[in-house]
Amino acid sequence: MNDLAQSRSPSSSVGDYLKAVFELAADSGDAASTKGVAARLSVSAASVSNMFARLQEMGLVEYERYRGATLTERGRREALRLVRRHRLIETFRLEHLGYDWQEVHAEAERLEHAVSDAFTDRLAELLGHPDHDPHGDPIPSAEGTLEVDDSFPLSEAVAGSRLRISKVRDEDAAMLDYFGDRNLVPGRLLTVREVRTLDGVVIVEDEDAEVYALGEPLARSMFVRDE
Amino acid sequence: MNDLAQSRSPSSSVGDYLKAVFELAADSGDAASTKGVAARLSVSAASVSNMFARLQEMGLVEYERYRGATLTERGRREALRLVRRHRLIETFRLEHLGYDWQEVHAEAERLEHAVSDAFTDRLAELLGHPDHDPHGDPIPSAEGTLEVDDSFPLSEAVAGSRLRISKVRDEDAAMLDYFGDRNLVPGRLLTVREVRTLDGVVIVEDEDAEVYALGEPLARSMFVRDE
DNA sequence: TCTAAAATTTAGCCTTGCCTAATCTTATAT
DNA sequence: ATATAAGATTAGGCAAGGCTAAATTTTAGA
Numbered sequence: 001m002n003d004l005a006q007s008r009s010p011s012s013s014v015g016d017y018l019k020a021v022f023e024l025a026a027d028s029g030d031a032a033s034t035k036g037v038a039a040r041l042s043v044s045a046a047s048v049s050n051m052f053a054r055l056q057e058m059g060l061v062e063y064e065r066y067r068g069a070t071l072t073e074r075g076r077r078e079a080l081r082l083v084r085r086h087r088l089i090e091t092f093r094l095e096h097l098g099y100d101w102q103e104v105h106a107e108a109e110r111l112e113h114a115v116s117d118a119f120t121d122r123l124a125e126l127l128g129h130p131d132h133d134p135h136g137d138p139i140p141s142a143e144g145t146l147e148v149d150d151s152f153p154l155s156e157a158v159a160g161s162r163l164r165i166s167k168v169r170d171e172d173a174a175m176l177d178y179f180g181d182r183n184l185v186p187g188r189l190l191t192v193r194e195v196r197t198l199d200g201v202v203i204v205e206d207e208d209a210e211v212y213a214l215g216e217p218l219a220r221s222m223f224v225r226d227e
Numbered sequence: 228m229n230d231l232a233q234s235r236s237p238s239s240s241v242g243d244y245l246k247a248v249f250e251l252a253a254d255s256g257d258a259a260s261t262k263g264v265a266a267r268l269s270v271s272a273a274s275v276s277n278m279f280a281r282l283q284e285m286g287l288v289e290y291e292r293y294r295g296a297t298l299t300e301r302g303r304r305e306a307l308r309l310v311r312r313h314r315l316i317e318t319f320r321l322e323h324l325g326y327d328w329q330e331v332h333a334e335a336e337r338l339e340h341a342v343s344d345a346f347t348d349r350l351a352e353l354l355g356h357p358d359h360d361p362h363g364d365p366i367p368s369a370e371g372t373l374e375v376d377d378s379f380p381l382s383e384a385v386a387g388s389r390l391r392i393s394k395v396r397d398e399d400a401a402m403l404d405y406f407g408d409r410n411l412v413p414g415r416l417l418t419v420r421e422v423r424t425l426d427g428v429v430i431v432e433d434e435d436a437e438v439y440a441l442g443e444p445l446a447r448s449m450f451v452r453d454e
Numbered sequence: 455t456c457t458a459a460a461a462t463t464t465a466g467c468c469t470t471g472c473c474t475a476a477t478c479t480t481a482t483a484t
Numbered sequence: 485a486t487a488t489a490a491g492a493t494t495a496g497g498c499a500a501g502g503c504t505a506a507a508t509t510t511t512a513g514a
Contacts, residue, residue: 054471118334262461471499482488484487
């Protein structure tokens with residue numbers, strides 16, 4: 001009964017936790033904290049403690065009390081499978097179902113737990129094996145490899161540099177709206193006019209010579225790469 | 228807390244039961260039995276009794292102990308929403324993902340619980356608002372209406388009649404294989420050569436003058452309409 | 455009609471996930 | 485160096501859904 005639990009495909013809840021740990025680690029480079037995961041999944045901290053212990057039993061995370069959790073190799077593979085599904089579904093919804101760039105995120109959270117690997121791979125084929133989703137996030141390969149990410153938040157840019165938008169945080173719908181409305185989307189070129197340390201405002205100019213002053217929250221939500 | 232349960236969208240388990248009751252009633256015209264639902268969902272009879280009581284509380288079925296359950300109007304609407312999703316997803320998988328006619332059924336069971344109505348309607352549009360799925364089953368409209376079904380199993384045909392295949396039972400993969408391999412699919416025309424009451428074998432000839440002798444189990448799985 | 459088999463329900467228990475309240479640990483600020 | 489705040493864990497519950505075994509009702513056969 002124990003090794004059965006090992007071989008079963010993780011429940012949708014387990015998957016959500018793995019993805020949260022994966023994404024928090026990507027941001028901070030560190031172990032995922034109870035609090036961080038709780039906030040991301042809108043559950044209580046107690047539930048996270050509880051789940052961390054179970055994930056460790058299942059061999060999906062390395063966990064030490066009061067120290068947070070990091071993914072094991074198996075946990076990381078699992079998380080990447082879900083990320084792959086999520087991003088392909090988003091791309092499908094955008095390109096074939098006519099959803100707005102901003103609307104794409106929400107429902108994919110649910111669907112990613114319901115589709116099989118076979119479905120995912122056929123979807124990838126239908127879409128022409130894209131390597132980035134509509135927000136600019138890289139899509140993991142079917143083999144579980146993920147492009148190394150050399151992008152950084154616009155808030156850390158230096159004045160005068162020329163940058164390409166690589167991705168936009170997809171957690172906040174209002175921010176997605178803002179960027180979407182102004183066509184500040186992955187692939188666009190920006191020139192940094194000013195980075196004001198005083199208040200964190202970053203002033204950029206786009207390819208059409210439009211100038212935008214972005215406050216720190218916005219500047220932290222847009223990721224760029226040196227061009 | 229009680230009326231919240233009323234307004235919530237039913238859990239995936241609840242939906243599975245509603246669909247099972249719906250489909251059993253369609254077959255037998257009668258209340259769905261505990262045993263029938265248990266067999267269809269691969270669950271113990273005790274679980275079904277339990278769930279019938281809960282479904283009644285939720286106002287989704289009419290249920291009397293030892294007498295089986297029938298859907299209420301609300302229960303029927305819920306079931307039809309799921310059936311609509313299921314059949315549209317099957318159609319999508321066949322037409323856009325290149326699945327075989329036989330493979331289509333299985334995964335849709337899981338997906339139908341994860342997609343929203345909005346997704347479903349956009350999918351319908353992408354597919355050109357089909358009114359039948361690949362097995363020939365009618366797709367309920369977004370408003371919850373379903374074509375009246377005047378088809379009957381081939382096992383009840385009379386010798387000499389000309390019939391069109393309307394649908395094929397999709398529960399048994401081996402039978403789907405058999406029919407699929409021989410191109411005995413919805414839309415094809417058949418002429419009944421002989422109906423042998425002795426052993427239930429039905430002998431038919433298709434449009435290409437191929438002749439098939441179908442035993443009772445197969446003849447009961449193929450539905451036809453007078454042409 | 456009466457009895458045995460089949461179907462159904464009840465009782466009692468388990469697991470997964472989630473919650474709140476109370477208790478620890480660790481980190482921070484004097 | 486230590487008090488306190490912040491973060492994490494434990495304890496104890498709850499609801500959904502499932503199961504088995506035992507009891508009950510219905511149905512069918514002699």
